[in-house]
Amino acid sequence: MTKKIVAFFSVFVWAILCLLILACLFFAILPIFAENTKSTIGVAQIVKISAFTLFQAILSTAISLFLGIVAAFFTARRIFFGRKFLLSLSSVPFCVPALIVALGYVCVFGMNGTANKILMGVLNLKNPPLTFLYSFGGLILTQGFYNFPIAMKTVGDAWAKLPSAQANAARILGASEWRIFRTLTIFQLSSAIVSASLPIFIYCFMSFILVLMFGALGTTTLEVEIYRAAKILINLPLASKFAIIETAVALFVVILQCVAEEKGSRSSGILADSFERQKIKSKKEIALFWIFAFFVVFGFLFPLFGIALNAFFQPNARFLQPFKTIVQFGSFFRALKGTFFTGILTATLCTVSGFVYAVILSVFRSTPIKRALPMIPLAISSVVFALGLLRVAENSNFFLLVLAQSALNWPFAFRQIYAQISKIPPRTKDAAKILSPNPLDAIFRLYLPVSKRGIFSAAGFCFALSAGDTTLPLVLALPDFETLSLFTYRLAGAYRFHEACASGLLLGAFCAIVFALSSKIGSESR
Numbered sequence: 001m002t003k004k005i006v007a008f009f010s011v012f013v014w015a016i017l018c019l020l021i022l023a024c025l026f027f028a029i030l031p032i033f034a035e036n037t038k039s040t041i042g043v044a045q046i047v048k049i050s051a052f053t054l055f056q057a058i059l060s061t062a063i064s065l066f067l068g069i070v071a072a073f074f075t076a077r078r079i080f081f082g083r084k085f086l087l088s089l090s091s092v093p094f095c096v097p098a099l100i101v102a103l104g105y106v107c108v109f110g111m112n113g114t115a116n117k118i119l120m121g122v123l124n125l126k127n128p129p130l131t132f133l134y135s136f137g138g139l140i141l142t143q144g145f146y147n148f149p150i151a152m153k154t155v156g157d158a159w160a161k162l163p164s165a166q167a168n169a170a171r172i173l174g175a176s177e178w179r180i181f182r183t184l185t186i187f188q189l190s191s192a193i194v195s196a197s198l199p200i201f202i203y204c205f206m207s208f209i210l211v212l213m214f215g216a217l218g219t220t221t222l223e224v225e226i227y228r229a230a231k232i233l234i235n236l237p238l239a240s241k242f243a244i245i246e247t248a249v250a251l252f253v254v255i256l257q258c259v260a261e262e263k264g265s266r267s268s269g270i271l272a273d274s275f276e277r278q279k280i281k282s283k284k285e286i287a288l289f290w291i292f293a294f295f296v297v298f299g300f301l302f303p304l305f306g307i308a309l310n311a312f313f314q315p316n317a318r319f320l321q322p323f324k325t326i327v328q329f330g331s332f333f334r335a336l337k338g339t340f341f342t343g344i345l346t347a348t349l350c351t352v353s354g355f356v357y358a359v360i361l362s363v364f365r366s367t368p369i370k371r372a373l374p375m376i377p378l379a380i381s382s383v384v385f386a387l388g389l390l391r392v393a394e395n396s397n398f399f400l401l402v403l404a405q406s407a408l409n410w411p412f413a414f415r416q417i418y419a420q421i422s423k424i425p426p427r428t429k430d431a432a433k434i435l436s437p438n439p440l441d442a443i444f445r446l447y448l449p450v451s452k453r454g455i456f457s458a459a460g461f462c463f464a465l466s467a468g469d470t471t472l473p474l475v476l477a478l479p480d481f482e483t484l485s486l487f488t489y490r491l492a493g494a495y496r497f498h499e500a501c502a503s504g505l506l507l508g509a510f511c512a513i514v515f516a517l518s519s520k521i522g523s524e525s526r
Contacts, residue, residue, distance in 0.1 A: 068151020460518020
């Protein structure tokens with residue numbers, strides 16, 4: 001009886017989240033059909049905003065891919081000091097929210113940042129020499145560096161599995177390493193490169209907080225304009241126009257990602273030849289490595305280090321003063337409490353929904369279309385979803401926030417859980433059906449134990465996504481509710497960067513600890 005109740009509740013949660021996604025998307029685009037509505041922006045301006053959004057996402061993705069492919073080469077094929085540390089950076093985009101990275105860039109490369117202070121002192125300058133941050137260049141550099149570990153991880157895993165017979169034959173015939181790469185390796189890695197570039201493109205295309213903080217004056221994106229039209233101009237039809245354009249482009253990219261992953265899965269059975277990673281020997285590789293290391297240190301590690309530096313040290317103040325200041329705010333502990341409970345509930349609903357759909361695909365016949373369906377929420381941005389949610393429910397509250405985050409993030413949990421369940425041999429499934437008195441018994445005795453690793457990893461991942469989410473709490477504007485991410489954003493907006501760094505450091509540590517613990521528990525239960 002207990003198993004039936006748990007199963008019914010799990011399916012009910014999954015169904016509610018799926019229906020909520022459809023309902024919010026429908027109500028987000030519904031105002032476009034309203035009569036007697038006036039648009040404050042012409043067609044030419046809409047086209048300009050859409051083109052700029054595409055352009056900045058493409059350039060940001062290109063930077064991430066370039067850095068990621070270089071990093072993938074060294075981590076997959078070479079031995080060097082710091083290799084494991086570089087590989088560990090692949091978890092940063094998942095467990096460190098974009099807001100915290102943005103704070104790091106402000107603290108290091110901002111007008112009053114550490115880099116400008118040092119340069120002004122050394123060169124005896126009156127004005128800050130580094131002014132690129134609050135511009136188009138600052139936006140794409142921030143997004144490019146922030147997402148490059150995703151490309152490094154995806155391409156690096158594929159590169160480590162490539163057969164080396166063809167490359168060795170080319171070397172015997174006298175081909176250089178560069179020629180082998182551009183005529184052979186790049187095509188062998190094409191599926192992995194596409195799989196890495198498409199999600200990065202979506203993240204940059206739907207970027208919200210980074211655009212708000214670093215977008216140059218007069219430049220804006222679809223995501224920001226949706227928020228501006230709905231919350232500031234109170235022009236829902238205009239917001240719906242932007243929402244339709246953004247969702248259509250994102251949905252097209254998601255479909256491309258599904259096709260790329262299907263093609264990649266067909267060739268995943270190719271095993272790599274046994275090879276040993278070599279040390280970096282040639283002068284060209286040494287030069288490339290140090291150039292890459294320079295950019296990673298200054299463009300990725302220094303901003304993260306800048307957060308810690310500004311959190312612990314404040315001019316003309318005592319050590320740890322920023323931490324003492326934020327603790328004195330009455331909203332800090334409310335934010336800590338809100339972050340914890342929102343993250344726990346969101347992680348629970350996401351893993352339950354992900355497990356339900358993973359079991360459905362495993363029990364029934366899995367097809368590419370069925371595997372692609374959970375990808376649909378990835379094409380819906382947080383602002384678009386919140387816009388529809390505010391029309392579904394008149395008053396926003398804590399539970400609506402949890403449902404919204406769960407509806408958008410459960411596909412991430414599904415992908416991790418299904419990766420474990422799909423490894424169950426067909427004979428094992430058939431034996432479980434025969435030996436189990438009912439289907440639920442097989443689910444609880446076979447599918448649940450097998451997927452424990454994926455469940456714990458998914459829970460930690462979804463918790464980090466929930467804790468680092470600034471967009472949904474900001475757009476929904478819940479009364480008397482705070483999260484650490486929103487608390488940090490408001491401190492940064494008030495130019496209290498030292499306190500914002502202290503709050504952001506706590507948030508990043510919170511997410512990283514939960515992410516690491518879930519991964520460790522999952523690996524131990526393997």
